[in-house]
Amino acid sequence: MTSTIEARNVDVVFSSGLGGRVRKTALQDLSLTVGGESPSITAVVGESGSGKTTLTRLLLGFQPATSGEVMYNCRAMSSLSPNEVKAFRRDVQAIFQDPFEVFNPFYRVEHPLVTPLRTFGLAQSKAEAIHLIEQAMETVGLRPQETIGKHPHQLSGGQRQRIMIARALALRPSVIIADEPVSMVDASLRSTILELLWKLNREQGIALIYVTHDLTTAYQVAETILVLYGGQVMEIGSAEDVIHRPRHPYTRALIEAVPSPDPDIPWNLGDGSDTGEVSNMPDQGCAFATRCPHVMEKCRAQRPPLFDTDPLRASACWMDERTETTTAAEIQRRAATARTVAAE
Amino acid sequence: MLLDVRNLSVEYVTPKGPAYAVNDVSFSLKKGGRLGLVGESGSGKSTTVLALMRLLRGGRIEADGIDLDGRELTGLSDPAYRKLRFADMAMVPQGAMSSLNPVLRISEQMGDIFDDHGVRHGRSERRAILGDLLERVGLSANVQDRYPHELSGGMKQRVCIAMAIALGPDLILADEPTSALDVMVQKQVLATLGRVQRELGAGILLIGHDMALMAHFVDDLGVMYAGRLVETGPVRRLFAKPRHPYTKMLIDSLPSFERRGTFKGIPGVGPSLLTQLEGCPFHPRCPMATDICRSKRPDPRPVDAEEPRHLAACHLAEELS
Numbered sequence: 001m002t003s004t005i006e007a008r009n010v011d012v013v014f015s016s017g018l019g020g021r022v023r024k025t026a027l028q029d030l031s032l033t034v035g036g037e038s039p040s041i042t043a044v045v046g047e048s049g050s051g052k053t054t055l056t057r058l059l060l061g062f063q064p065a066t067s068g069e070v071m072y073n074c075r076a077m078s079s080l081s082p083n084e085v086k087a088f089r090r091d092v093q094a095i096f097q098d099p100f101e102v103f104n105p106f107y108r109v110e111h112p113l114v115t116p117l118r119t120f121g122l123a124q125s126k127a128e129a130i131h132l133i134e135q136a137m138e139t140v141g142l143r144p145q146e147t148i149g150k151h152p153h154q155l156s157g158g159q160r161q162r163i164m165i166a167r168a169l170a171l172r173p174s175v176i177i178a179d180e181p182v183s184m185v186d187a188s189l190r191s192t193i194l195e196l197l198w199k200l201n202r203e204q205g206i207a208l209i210y211v212t213h214d215l216t217t218a219y220q221v222a223e224t225i226l227v228l229y230g231g232q233v234m235e236i237g238s239a240e241d242v243i244h245r246p247r248h249p250y251t252r253a254l255i256e257a258v259p260s261p262d263p264d265i266p267w268n269l270g271d272g273s274d275t276g277e278v279s280n281m282p283d284q285g286c287a288f289a290t291r292c293p294h295v296m297e298k299c300r301a302q303r304p305p306l307f308d309t310d311p312l313r314a315s316a317c318w319m320d321e322r323t324e325t326t327t328a329a330e331i332q333r334r335a336a337t338a339r340t341v342a343a344e
Numbered sequence: 345m346l347l348d349v350r351n352l353s354v355e356y357v358t359p360k361g362p363a364y365a366v367n368d369v370s371f372s373l374k375k376g377g378r379l380g381l382v383g384e385s386g387s388g389k390s391t392t393v394l395a396l397m398r399l400l401r402g403g404r405i406e407a408d409g410i411d412l413d414g415r416e417l418t419g420l421s422d423p424a425y426r427k428l429r430f431a432d433m434a435m436v437p438q439g440a441m442s443s444l445n446p447v448l449r450i451s452e453q454m455g456d457i458f459d460d461h462g463v464r465h466g467r468s469e470r471r472a473i474l475g476d477l478l479e480r481v482g483l484s485a486n487v488q489d490r491y492p493h494e495l496s497g498g499m500k501q502r503v504c505i506a507m508a509i510a511l512g513p514d515l516i517l518a519d520e521p522t523s524a525l526d527v528m529v530q531k532q533v534l535a536t537l538g539r540v541q542r543e544l545g546a547g548i549l550l551i552g553h554d555m556a557l558m559a560h561f562v563d564d565l566g567v568m569y570a571g572r573l574v575e576t577g578p579v580r581r582l583f584a585k586p587r588h589p590y591t592k593m594l595i596d597s598l599p600s601f602e603r604r605g606t607f608k609g610i611p612g613v614g615p616s617l618l619t620q621l622e623g624c625p626f627h628p629r630c631p632m633a634t635d636i637c638r639s640k641r642p643d644p645r646p647v648d649a650e651e652p653r654h655l656a657a658c659h660l661a662e663e664l665s
Contacts, residue, residue, distance in 0.1 A: 047526035048497075156613050157385070186384035187553050191597045192609030213526060216599035220607070243601050257527040261598035263559035263583050269535045 003073050003091050003174045004035040005059055006329060010068035012054050012231075026054040027231045028303075030068075031327035034059065035175050038336040039207035041198070043218035043239075045254070046228035052211045055228070056179045059209065060094055061085070090120045093168035097180035099160035103152035109160070110148050113167045120171060136166040140196055158189035165196060169204075176200065179211045194221050215258055219243045224335050226328055227251050230287025233306060236328040237313025238335060247315040250288045286316070294319060312338065346547040347373040347396075347515055348411040354388070354395050354403045354571075363617040365391045365403065367571045370644075373547045373564075375413075375514070380550045380558040380579065382594070383568030386614050389551045390438065392568075393517045396549075397435050398425050413514055430457050433515040434508035436537070438551075439524050440501040444492040450478075450503055451488035457510045477506040480543075481536050498529035502536060509540050516541055516548045523552065534561060556598055559583055564653075567591045570615050570625035573644060577654030587647040587656035587664055589630050624659070632660050 012027040032055075034042065046052045057063035058070060061077055070077040072088055080088060096102055103109065113133045114126070123129035134144040140162040152160060161181060168176055178197060182190040198221050200206045212218050218225050218239070225242040227234045227250065235248040246252045259267045286292070289299040298318050306314040308324035314331050354366040366388040373379045381389045394400045396410065410417040412432060420428070429435075437443040445453055454474050458465065465473060475485030481502040492500055501521060508516055521537060522530040538561065541548045552558055558565055558579065565579040567590060575588040586592040596608045612629035615621050624642050627633040636659050647661040648654035658664070 047528065158613065187555065188384050188594060188597060188610035189613075190609070191599070191607045192611065194599075195607035195609060198605065198607070214599075215527070216601065219601055220599045220604060239604060253528060255601075257531045258601075259554075259556040259560045261556045261559065261595065261600050263580050267560040269531065269538060269560065 004033060004071070005092065005175060006033045006071045006074075007031055007058060007065070008069050008071065008329075009327075010058060010065040010070060012051075012058060012063060013066040025231050027051045027058065030055065030231075030233060031329040032059075032226070033329045033332050034177075034209050035207035036333075036336060038339050039174070039201065039205050040223045040332075040336065040339065041201050041208040041210055041221050042224045042226060042332065043210045043212060043222035044226050044228055045212055045215055045218050047213055049230070050228045051231040052213075052228060053179065054231070056094070056177055056209075056211055059177050060092065061088060086120070090116075090122075090171050091173055092175045092177065093171055093173040095161075095164050095168055095176060095178040095181045098184055099157050099164060100152075100184070102164060103160065105152055107151075108148070109150050109152055109155065109163055113163070113170055116167065116171055122171065132170050133166070136170040137163070139169055140166045141192070142166065158185050158193065161185055161193060162196070165193070165200075169200070173206060175207045175209075177209045177211070180213070181210070182217065183213070190217065197221060215243065215254055223339070224332055227254065232287045232303065233316060233328050234288060235313070235315045235317075236306070236331050237310065237315075241310060241313040247309060247313070247320050248288075248317045249292050249294050249319075253291075286318070345372050345411070346375045346377070346413055347549070348409065349396070350408040350410075352392065352395060352405070352407040352410065354391050354400065354405055356403050358618070360618055364620060365571050365617055366395065369568075369571075369573050371566055371573065371576060373515070373549060375547055376542075376545050377547050377564065378541070378550065378562040379548070380552060380562035380565045381568055381573075382552055382555055382558055382565065384553065384614060386570075386617065387568040388571035389568050390519055391571075393435065393519050393549065393551055396517060397429060397433070398422070399435075427461065430508075430513060431461055431511045432513055433517060434511070434513040436501075436504050436508045436516060436518040436521045438519040438521070440504040440521075441497055441524065443504060444500055446492050448491075449488065450474075450490055450492070450495075454488065454503075454507055454510060457507060461511060463511075477510055478503070480509070480540055481506045482532070496529075497525055498533055501525060501533050505533070505537055505540060509544055509546075512544060512546075514546050516544075516546050517551075518548060519551045520553070521550075522557075523554070530557075555594055567594065570621075571617060572625060572657065574626065574658070575654075575656040576644065577648065577651060577656075581648060581651050581654050585648065585654075587654065587661040588626075588658045589632050589660075589664060590626050591656075592664060624657070632663070634660070 007030055010030045014024045014026055016022045044052055110133055114129045117123040117129045123132055137144045137147055142162050182193050194217055201208050210222055222239050225239050226236040229250050234250045246255055285300040286304055289295050304316045304318045305325040306316045307320045307322040308326040309315050309320050312335055314326045350370050352369045356363040356365055383389045395405045407418050451474055474488045478485055478487050483502050522533050550562055562579050565582050566573050566576040569590050575591045593610045615625055623638040627637040642657045642659045644655040644657045646652055647656045
């Protein structure tokens with residue numbers, strides 16, 4: 001049993017301007033779980049401005065919820081004691097997008113690994129810390145003797161990103177939140193790093209949230225894909241359902257925007273006349289209504305809840321209207337149960 | 345031929361000795377054609393484009409010839425080159441976000457192109473011309489009154505495309521024009537670039553790292569590794585029958601909606617540009633490498649009986665299945 005982070009009906013609203021009169025909703029009514037009985041990989045897919053980063057910060061405890069609650073092992077995150085927060089900081093690790101910015105150029109690359117090991121008391125001496133670091137580096141496919149003692153500028157982006165994964169691993173977390181971990185890594189190395197994340201889940205039982213804008217890599221690693229747009233969950237479901245049988249018009253548009261690696265499968269490029277972008281987010285109704293080809297009167301007036309459309313999938317679109325509604329967290333629970341049954 | 349580059353090399357002087365960023369790169373592009381160059385970071389693809397534009401800082405450019413539409417560019421003076429930019433060849437830069445001047449309105453930065461090339465317009469005429477250019481790239485004409493920070497990333501990239509086509513160049517050099525954009529915006533911007541290029545009848549050299557995107561946009565593709573072109577040819581031939589192990593591995597590493605949980609990365613890292621590796625530059629990472637690969641550098645040669653333009657720099661090209 002690993003730890004669980006659960007977001008329950010979370011809204012995150014940023015206020016600015018005089019007396020906070022300008023309000024921007026970054027996340028709306030979001031429920032999501034990470035970890036638990038059957039740790040898996042959940043991909044959160046969205047474009048810039050979709051709320052991906054806010055979601056990452058929320059799950060890492062850096063961003064308080066405006067309403068709703070984030071639970072860590074069934075305790076409200078806002079009520080954790082300083083010691084519990086420290087335990088949370090070790091148990092839940094993050095991997096960020098930019099492997100260039102996360103290093104302090106004045107320190108050797110092992111510095112960001114030694115420091116947390118000492119802080120969390122996982123190593124009593126420097127020698128012990130180095131031993132743990134060497135183990136972690138070997139797990140991520142780096143040769144410790146060629147890596148330790150170097151400065152960040154002496155390593156490639158792919159190597160630095162692997163060091164960051166090694167740092168996360170060395171703390172023996174049960175949950176890793178990876179925010180665009182491969183978008184700044186060369187295509188030839190992406191696969192290697194994704195494979196590493198996949199193995200962490202399969203071999204060490206670490207639960208992962210993989211935040212990305214790239215549907216193909218999401219499909220490659222994740223059991224469950226959650227599609228986020230304008231702070232709202234558009235669709236959530238098993239990777240197979242979402243990619244091969246998408247329901248939501250936004251998911252379909254995203255899939256169509258991905259070029260196939262086979263030049264013979266046509267990619268309808270068009271002439272670039274559709275210039276819609278995320279910029280005009282409506283205040284009410286469905287966030288996608290301004291760009292949706294199937295938009296109806298109702299879509300602009302009322303936000304669709306997540307309709308319970310399939311056993312392992314839900315869609316927030318009025319075209320999929322059902323009597324039953326559900327949450328992303330519930331879909332994840334069902335997927336976990338299905339996995340357990342399949343394993344037996 | 346619109347562009348014919350023969351044995352282009354770029355060398356940087358560094359405290360640790362010369363860095364060989366581009367080595368003996370040769371390629372050509374026909375009028376109205378689309379050529380792509382792919383490679384990982386440090387492979388020399390951006391340096392190649394900057395060398396063609398003569399916009400490199402500090403690099404030493406050597407070439408047996410750079411022929412643009414019958415004009416030899418290697419011996420051209422800097423003032424003549426300045427006249428050439430935008431008028432004959434224009435660049436769409438990587439990261440439009442940082443290439444527009446934040447304190448100038450779009451109209452002022454676009455107007456500079458005309459002013460610098462001695463093209464004079466009356467006030468309302470200039471406004472109409474800029475408006476027309478912006479509309480051609482899918483923006484409204486009054487975007488010219490805005491400042492860059494008021495535009496989204498995709499809009500800024502469109503402004504850069506409008507600037508590139510302002511003087512109707514014969515050649516557009518696009519350096520990863522869409523890599524900083526969201527997937528859907530990326531597709532729209534690329535479609536726009538393709539449309540204006542076709543309307544203009546210009547050739548385009550597109551730099552990128554996304555093989556899948558190249559597969560659908562260019563006619564010919566060149567794969568760069570460690571500053572060298574390791575394989576060139578019609579893009580469909582390259583995808584159907586890659587003749588260099590690096591190209592094959594790049595294609596195999598592409599994620600697709602057909603496979604879950606399988607990963608085919610390319611192990612290892614690219615070589616340092618500070619040393620000229622003996623033999624094939626790819627041999628330390630190549631699963632097929634033999635003794636000859638470690639001792640003798642392969643030169644690009646025809647490898648496809650049915651397609652004479654398909655070249656690969658690999659000793660074992662014929663053995664690749």
